[in-house]
Amino acid sequence: MKNILIPTDFSDNAWNALLYGISFFKKTHCTFHIVHINAINTNSSGEAAMYVSPDLLEKTILAESREKLKLLTKKIEQITLNPKHNFKTQAIYGFLTDQLKDEVKEKNIELIIMGTKGATGLKSVSIGSNTGNVITKVPCTLMAVPEDATYESIKEIGFPSDLNLAYDVTILDTIKDIIFLKNSALRLLYISSKGEKLSQNQLKNKNLLLDFFKETECFFHLVSGKKIDESVQCFTESRNLDMLIMVAKNLNFLESILFRPTVERISYHTKVPFLVIHE
Numbered sequence: 001m002k003n004i005l006i007p008t009d010f011s012d013n014a015w016n017a018l019l020y021g022i023s024f025f026k027k028t029h030c031t032f033h034i035v036h037i038n039a040i041n042t043n044s045s046g047e048a049a050m051y052v053s054p055d056l057l058e059k060t061i062l063a064e065s066r067e068k069l070k071l072l073t074k075k076i077e078q079i080t081l082n083p084k085h086n087f088k089t090q091a092i093y094g095f096l097t098d099q100l101k102d103e104v105k106e107k108n109i110e111l112i113i114m115g116t117k118g119a120t121g122l123k124s125v126s127i128g129s130n131t132g133n134v135i136t137k138v139p140c141t142l143m144a145v146p147e148d149a150t151y152e153s154i155k156e157i158g159f160p161s162d163l164n165l166a167y168d169v170t171i172l173d174t175i176k177d178i179i180f181l182k183n184s185a186l187r188l189l190y191i192s193s194k195g196e197k198l199s200q201n202q203l204k205n206k207n208l209l210l211d212f213f214k215e216t217e218c219f220f221h222l223v224s225g226k227k228i229d230e231s232v233q234c235f236t237e238s239r240n241l242d243m244l245i246m247v248a249k250n251l252n253f254l255e256s257i258l259f260r261p262t263v264e265r266i267s268y269h270t271k272v273p274f275l276v277i278h279e
Contacts, residue, residue, distance in 0.1 A: 002030045005109040005140075007037060007100065010068050013147045015075075017115035020273065021143070022080055023151035028181070031086045033107055034072065036065045037100070038093045065091035096130060097137040104140045112142045132258070135248065141174065141277045149273050154182035158241040160189040160232050161209075162253045163202035171247055171277050172212050178245075178275070185217040187239060191231045192224045228256045236272055244274040 006021060008014040021032065038061050069089040076087055092099050103109060114131050131144050157179065179186055188209055190198070198206065210220060225231030236244065246254050254276065 002028055003107055003109050004030055005033045005103055005112045007035055013115035013117055017113050017145040020145045020151050021113040029084045034089045036091050037096055039096050062091045097133050100138045109140055112140050114144055116144045116146050135276050139278045143275050145273045146271055154184050154242045156241045157184045158187045158189055158236055158244045163190055163205045166205050168279050174277055175245055179216050186213055188220045189235055190222050191228045193226055195224055232257055244272055246276050248276050248278045
């Protein structure tokens with residue numbers, strides 16, 4: 001039984017992420033833990049807001065959240081009766097990443113599914129500050145689902161890497177499980193920003209990856225481009241990829257793809273779901 005955590009703020013974006021997860025795992029026995037976290041706000045100095053008594057919390061904030069979760073459960077029941085799926089809900093008050101860390105540990109969560117909003121209008125992080133915080137601070141594999149993404153099939157998966165680090169077998173097993181589950185092809189992608197050749201270490205890691213995935217339909221692609229994020233976007237669109245997989249272990253490379261100081265246009269990750277795997 002797979003335990004999947006889905007945070008919700010009851011938005012259309014969060015509902016779409018939930019639908020995507022249900023469809024993605026339609027043939028898998030799962031428990032979906034749907035949580036609404038009433039986040040503690042901070043003031044301009046970075047300090048937490050004033051203390052809320054447990055009684056007031058139960059009678060107001062959490063009570064309202066539980067009612068919304070009941071309505072959400074009824075909505076789910078109207079669209080799916082999959083006997084392989086079980087749904088549990090919970091209302092929480094606290095700091096988002098801290099609460100998610102606790103949930104992951106307590107419920108043996110294997111995957112978090114979150115919705116991402118379009119890049120238009122965002123000023124700091126192109127995938128959204130909440131999703132970005134969870135990716136970097138919560139040690140759990142995360143699937144980020146764009147607001148307009150609909151599940152059809154996962155025929156082609158992109159796996160960009162700078163090939164500087166060797167990956168743990170548990171990470172590669174996770175990728176292989178998805179490939180076999182979805183009968184997908186894997187596209188290993190290396191971006192050469194200056195046209196340089198692979199180093200001996202990079203060649204070694206490339207060959208290790210190709211050897212590990214030799215039982216699958218796996219291909220290696222070397223693409224030249226000055227900007228990593230734009231090159232990944234172009235490759236994703238040209239290959240019509242259905243999903244991207246990245247590894248949190250290589251944080252600098254991950255940030256070069258997902259995070260931008262400013263967002264000038266809607267990027268590839270507003271269209272294609274991506275999976276960030278933690279060790």
